[in-house]
Amino acid sequence: MTTAAAPELLAHQAALVLNEASTGWILTSTALVLLMTLPGLALFYGGMVRKKNVIATIAHSTAALAIVTVLWFLVGYSLSFGTSGPATNPFIGGLQAVFLDGVRIDTAHSLAPGLPEFLWIAYQLTFAIITPALIAGAFAERMKFSATLLFFALWHLIVYVPIAHQVWGGGFLGAMGVLDFAGGAVVHVNAGVAGLVCALVLGPRHGFGRDNMAPGNLAYTAIGTGLLFVGWIGFNAGSAWAADGIAAVAALNTILAAATAALGWMFIEWIDRKRPTLLGLLSGIVGGLVAITPAAGLVDPKGAFFIGLIGGPACYAGAVWLKRWLRYDDTLDAWGIHGIGGIVGALLTGVFANAAINGVADGATVLKQALGLLSVIAWSAIGTFLILMICKFTVGLRVSKESEIEGLDYSEHGETIHG
Template identity: 65%
Template structure:
């Protein structure tokens, strides 16, 4: 299959420049050059200048129209403490992908694929940032003028953040500047496809990764995000997802499983030693993920208040409980507790508590952590062994399984005393959200994979896989 070459990329960049230049030039010219009539007018006498300026300024000020708000916007009513907290949370959540996830995944692959694996997280961050700014923010959080369509997808009026100013806020978070809301939600959009990369580690082409990420962000992440958080049909059906159990983890886990099945197993899988190359990298990455998750979960309250505090406490409890749960099951089965098991268990607990963090009490968080850690072990070890698929870094086992468990338990354990939005929660409602996300993510991901297969191609060559993706894709290698 042909890959995107330099000439095609250069052509796309040139086209973008040609399209953007006519839009930018008039504004630039208006700023630097006064109108001809103003330039030619004689200067007023000194005694006339001040009164004339005053008389002209008043009607001009009166005639200045108020900015027009889009359907998803309200006028900003700044919450200083909340804004400070979300600024901090945004940095924490971005840290989860780079360097957190990059190191977590990078340590689990073989030495010849470490650079390529870390590069995937970095590249996904760059791609999704631009795609979010260009189209998917509006698709996720805009309001579609057609009421029926708005149940499924947002607006295309916010392309390239058109209409976003420092004075606007998203309607559901009126105390936060919309620009902050955009970049905070962007970090969630970034980490979701980065998680998927764990399923196809050590065998997908870099060009395929870039195209897959772009299409997946548009056609899978944005619709599901709108359904749950943007006023879509799952929100209307009473589905609860505090910080991304369905939007992020089930979504990414199911997509990862589809990728693993379509790409097939790594060469030598089950016969060669594919042990992690550096578990210290993995433990450092897991630690960064754990710390960053406080911004992920507690930040999803969009304010610095009691619910955010509950979410932070619940996050800590569930992560610790799940790490112990995974470790105990592994200890019983393998007769030794592993450091990788501790790290994976903690991440599983963080995943499981994500949909419930701001809805359950600490006792509920403990239950979710214990069950989530054990269930993720079953998914990552026993299920994969039984069905014989190669989910390289357990994207489905950890994120898909723990996400499903956490979403279901949110319906069972939501406590209205913690958050009034938990009133009326049920396992049945949560199941609707889970099934819808699995169906959409699974089917659309398969379609995207076949599109990528017949454009850039999906897998590296057999020779490139044997050599290692660091050298075959990037021409770089780790040195002793």
């Protein structure tokens, strides 16, 4: 009786050598990062818009989860982390794993041979989900929901997937030594730049600079911040892909940088506006979380402290002063916090990366980080602009003035918040 030969591994795969401790930690991290989008980001953003737009804003995060999950299964994972042969494409992955063909219970990705590949797919999916959801903060309160759906789908395939491959999946940015431990460039700078392009193309909300556009419910935003903070431990410490010392230092660095940035934002705001605000403290926490993301498992706590100390005021400058000077309407500061914070964190990774913490930090430079950022910024900006033009000339971009004044909750979804 002959035994059937084991199926041949795909180019990106390795035979699974199960590490149960790491598998348990990444299962937990996958849940934590998913928590960041729903309900974390949904509440964080939902609380900062006016009451008439809360449902529509929460719908953005929900739609991003649904659309990206399906696309990741169909083709996104293969194009991000798959390869078509021994020579990896520097810009985009292969099509061998579309519909997850070839992924089995006993396969692992070659980047993480101790984890089941199905888990690796799920963990990376959670990063792909939150990135377009972050962009929605820039166009909240004025973009048509149909345009949002089309934008999310095209942006995932044209912008997120190639950049993820270029930095993490064996592409040219990773090969040239650009360091991005948990998504400073792939997630935050990418989303921040896209958000700025969206804000500029759509133009300001009606009444911007004149009407009262204060947050409708800061309690929602505070709860959302707490959920984001907890989830970010999975985001950063999970990016060690193992239950080890790097994961431990990444977790500590994440908490330290967020706290330091919150204080930095608060003191700058206190000087600038003569009083500290809860929204400022919450925004400072998120700014610190963004800034430490590319460096979390590459620096020691002293480095994390300085990244937070610089990142908090830098995000304040981006979200308050820069927006005031240039008068663009980045509704919820997707660019001001995620774009600016991600750029600052990525550059400071080149300053503070410590080979004693993580061997891959050896050879890190600010120049490499800057070149990587320029590439990501250019790809994201050009790709986003082209996608917006597709949306504009198909389903249209903005709701009518009457719908915007009425509020997108009712005009787009036929729902309202009572009480």
